[in-house]
Amino acid sequence: MQLTLGPNLYYWPRAQVFDFYAEVAAWPVAVVYLGEVVCSRRHEVKSADWLALGTELAQAGKQVVYSTQALLESASDLQGLRRLADAGGMIEANDLGAVEIARKAGVSFVAGATLNIYNGPALDWFAAQGATRWMPPLEAGRATVAAILAETSCAIETEVFGHGHLPLAFSARCFAARHYNLKKDDCQFKCLEHPDGMPVDTREGQPFLRINGIQTQSAACHSLYDDLAQLAGIDYLRISPQATHCREVVAAFAARLANADARSDLAALHPQGLVNGYWHGQAGIATQPNL
Amino acid sequence: MPRKPQLICPAGSLPALKAAVDRGADAVYVGFKNATNARNFAGLNFTDQQLTDGIAYAHRHGREVLIAINTYAQAGRVAEWRQSVDRAAEIGADAVILADFGLLDYAFHTHPSLRRHLSVQGSATNFAAINMAHECFGVSRAVLPRVLTLPQVEYVIKNTPVEIEVFGFGSLCVMAEGRCILSSYATGQSPNTHGVCSPAGSVRWETDGAQMKTRLNDILIDQFEDGEPAGYPTLCKGRFAVEGDTYYALEEPTSLNTLSILPELLKIGVAAIKVEGRQRSPAYTAEVTGTLRAALDAAGDAHYSVKPAWQDALTKVSEGHQQTLGAYSRPWR
Amino acid sequence: MNIPQPVVAVLSRLPEAPPTLALVTALNLVRRRLWPEEDFAWLTGRRVRMAISDLACGVTFSFDGQHFVLASQPADVVFSASLADYWIIARRQEDPDTLFFQRRLTISGDTELGLQLKNLMDATDFEPLLAFLPDPLRSRLAI
Numbered sequence: 003m004q005l006t007l008g009p010n011l012y013y014w015p016r017a018q019v020f021d022f023y024a025e026v027a028a029w030p031v032a033v034v035y036l037g038e039v040v041c042s043r044r045h046e047v048k049s050a051d052w053l054a055l056g057t058e059l060a061q062a063g064k065q066v067v068y069s070t071q072a073l074l075e076s077a078s079d080l081q082g083l084r085r086l087a088d089a090g091g092m093i094e095a096n097d098l099g100a101v102e103i104a105r106k107a108g109v110s111f112v113a114g115a116t117l118n119i120y121n122g123p124a125l126d127w128f129a130a131q132g133a134t135r136w137m138p139p140l141e142a143g144r145a146t147v148a149a150i151l152a153e154t155s156c157a158i159e160t161e162v163f164g165h166g167h168l169p170l171a172f173s174a175r176c177f178a179a180r181h182y183n184l185k186k187d188d189c190q191f192k193c194l195e196h197p198d199g200m201p202v203d204t205r206e207g208q209p210f211l212r213i214n215g216i217q218t219q220s221a222a223c224h225s226l227y228d229d230l231a232q233l234a235g236i237d238y239l240r241i242s243p244q245a246t247h248c249r250e251v252v253a254a255f256a257a258r259l260a261n262a263d264a265r266s267d268l269a270a271l272h273p274q275g276l277v278n279g280y281w282h283g284q285a286g287i288a289t290q291p292n293l
Numbered sequence: 294m295p296r297k298p299q300l301i302c303p304a305g306s307l308p309a310l311k312a313a314v315d316r317g318a319d320a321v322y323v324g325f326k327n328a329t330n331a332r333n334f335a336g337l338n339f340t341d342q343q344l345t346d347g348i349a350y351a352h353r354h355g356r357e358v359l360i361a362i363n364t365y366a367q368a369g370r371v372a373e374w375r376q377s378v379d380r381a382a383e384i385g386a387d388a389v390i391l392a393d394f395g396l397l398d399y400a401f402h403t404h405p406s407l408r409r410h411l412s413v414q415g416s417a418t419n420f421a422a423i424n425m426a427h428e429c430f431g432v433s434r435a436v437l438p439r440v441l442t443l444p445q446v447e448y449v450i451k452n453t454p455v456e457i458e459v460f461g462f463g464s465l466c467v468m469a470e471g472r473c474i475l476s477s478y479a480t481g482q483s484p485n486t487h488g489v490c491s492p493a494g495s496v497r498w499e500t501d502g503a504q505m506k507t508r509l510n511d512i513l514i515d516q517f518e519d520g521e522p523a524g525y526p527t528l529c530k531g532r533f534a535v536e537g538d539t540y541y542a543l544e545e546p547t548s549l550n551t552l553s554i555l556p557e558l559l560k561i562g563v564a565a566i567k568v569e570g571r572q573r574s575p576a577y578t579a580e581v582t583g584t585l586r587a588a589l590d591a592a593g594d595a596h597y598s599v600k601p602a603w604q605d606a607l608t609k610v611s612e613g614h615q616q617t618l619g620a621y622s623r624p625w626r
Numbered sequence: 627m628n629i630p631q632p633v634v635a636v637l638s639r640l641p642e643a644p645p646t647l648a649l650v651t652a653l654n655l656v657r658r659r660l661w662p663e664e665d666f667a668w669l670t671g672r673r674v675r676m677a678i679s680d681l682a683c684g685v686t687f688s689f690d691g692q693h694f695v696l697a698s699q700p701a702d703v704v705f706s707a708s709l710a711d712y713w714i715i716a717r718r719q720e721d722p723d724t725l726f727f728q729r730r731l732t733i734s735g736d737t738e739l740g741l742q743l744k745n746l747m748d749a750t751d752f753e754p755l756l757a758f759l760p761d762p763l764r765s766r767l768a769i
Contacts, residue, residue: 102421201536279481576718
């Protein structure tokens with residue numbers, strides 16, 4: 003099993019993005035997903051920049067995949083995607099519209115978690131359209147993924163969301179703009195001020211969710227760090243970028259994959275908690291000790 | 294003069310189906326009593342016998358029955374979903390409403406003459422996605438998630454041969470349908486997997502004097518003071534604290550109401566207008582169907598205006614007593 | 627419909643067994659006619675209370691696998707509404723969810739059990755029952 007670095011879900015200043023990926027070139031990840039997947043208003047890094055970054059990372063030996071937005075709404079959203087497909091890069095399709103563009107362009111693609119592949123026949127269908135790798139829905143646990151793979155007849159690589167704040171929902175509404183009483187069309191790019199999103203607590207002070215523009219995430223960090231021994235049949239494990247400690251997290255996973263006895267205290271890096279309930283067929287917010 | 298859209302109304306029971314037909318629905322959408330549809334609630338939905346009776350009743354009045362099989366077939370149990378499609382064909386449904394591409398593929402090849410609609414749970418928000426479903430599965434109609442503005446809806450309509458159905462009234466889902474797993478994050482069950490959002494088995498209402506607290510799997514979703522209108526216990530409509538402010542961080546308990554923009558929906562060419570609420574009672578179905586029937590019949594008139602009586606009728610049954618144009622109107626976003 | 631305070635005072639002191647007995651007897655009489663396909667397995671051994679908020683009283687019943695029976699508190703699920711609002715719901719003049727949004731109907735305890743009961747009532751076709759009533763009464767009750 004190899005590590006991958008998922009697309010950055012947050013909105014960071016341009017310089018921070020370039021600094022981040024300059025470091026990534028040396029990290030022990032086999033695949034790097036690039037691109038803006040959350041909001042079409044985010045433009046610190048443009049398509050051409052992503053393609054240039056991708057070229058550099060490819061030269062550093064990474065497989066580069068361009069991820070699409072999960073909610074393609076407008077004509078310009080679709081055109082941006084066509085440009086990426088035409089440039090010949092491999093794409094991660096996070097929307098059915100992206101699948102249509104990839105299959106018409108004849109490029110193979112990664113079927114993203116939001117394509118809702120919950121069974122073997124669905125996976126077979128996407129594979130027939132050109133998917134060479136897929137990510138199960140984030141709510142699918144170990145038993146579900148195994149059941150899907152057991153009833154599929156295609157050969158395809160499987161990637162699982164291994165560490166990061168879970169992207170739970172997408173909306174037309176921007177919750178960051180709403181928080182500041184701004185209209186989405188005039189959001190003043192408030193997401194730039196929240197490099198890991200905005201925590202949402204219950205009225206009893208329980209960390210619950212996390213606002214990231216139009217996306218709602220888990221407050222806690224989902225982590226399969228203690229479940230690595232149970233990932234048989236999984237080809238890739240995704241680590242989702244965070245503004246802080248990302249390098250330490252990647253290093254910790256790489257160390258434990260190399261040596262099952264290695265231990266890092268990831269909980270100390272995540273004050274809002276670590277959860278892994280989804281992988282164990284429970285509520286995502288649950289924590290199942292598995293040592 | 295654009296063609297008048299069909300009015301598509303919800304029924305969770307046979308009395309609701311009859312109420313919808315009696316009050317002027319062009320089609321009624323329903324579900325089986327199992328996890329294959331997105332309103333898999335205890336005691337709700339139709340047995341085979343009730344559906345047979347319901348279809349006979351609707352057809353006798355020249356109306357259609359659409360069967361929602363719009364959750365995702367769960368691995369290892371795909372046969373249950375396929376059998377539901379088979380049963381829909383056998384008992385004479387006018388169409389099935391599907392979301393799962395594996396199931397669409399099955400329906401297309403096994404029952405080519407059974408009309409297929411792409412469910413809102415299929416999350417198709419753009420013409421590329423819809424045209425793919427048309428080309429690959431012969432989908433004849435798509436229900437749009439409640440995330441697009443009116444111009445965006447119009448743009449989709451102009452670029453697809455597929456009929457477009459949009460929501461016209463009902464409790465508002467603020468997220469892109471089919472792309473939300475908030476419910477399973479808190480409870481382990483979601484619309485995609487179990488056909489439920491914030492399932493009743495995880496809900497607790499605690500009353501403390503005049504105050505009422507709503508808990509979902511023990512997580513405090515909201516608390517209502519005396520006299521404050523309540524909403525469904527869906528966690529996207531709870532009040533939470535963000536940087537010291539406690540408010541409806543995602544969405545107020547509210548209903549979508551498109552009475553004021555019906556003429557525009559007609560003009561851009563939507564094929565059908567859908568009412569949310571299979572979990573509601575026959576009284577709701579009757580009230581909303583009758584009201585929207587009257588409004589739709591009037592909406593083609595150049596002098597159309599929303600009658601106060603229609604507004605009152607819909608206000609009364611609205612969640613949280615608030616209404617919005619939702620994503621159709623840019624400021625909401 | 628407002629109930630005069632002295633009447634409330636009297637009603638709330640009356641024992642609950644007689645009205646509950648009347649209710650379960652009636653339910654047992656109409657059960658097969660109204661719910662021919664329903665085995666009530668989900669209600670077996672579970673206790674439901676319908677509290678009448680303006681009378682400070684209510685009825686508590688259960689199902690023993692064969693019949694509806696009188697039960698004692700505490701119940702697994704408690705509905706609470708005014709007598710007038712129960713009447714409105716029974717006649718389908720208002721949707722129970724609407725009354726819930728308006729805080730006129732509350733449900734505490736096992737929400738799923740409550741929902742199942744609510745959905746059963748919604749799905750019930752009362753016509754077979756009305757057919758048994760004499761004409762004048764039937765037209766008054768017609769829903």
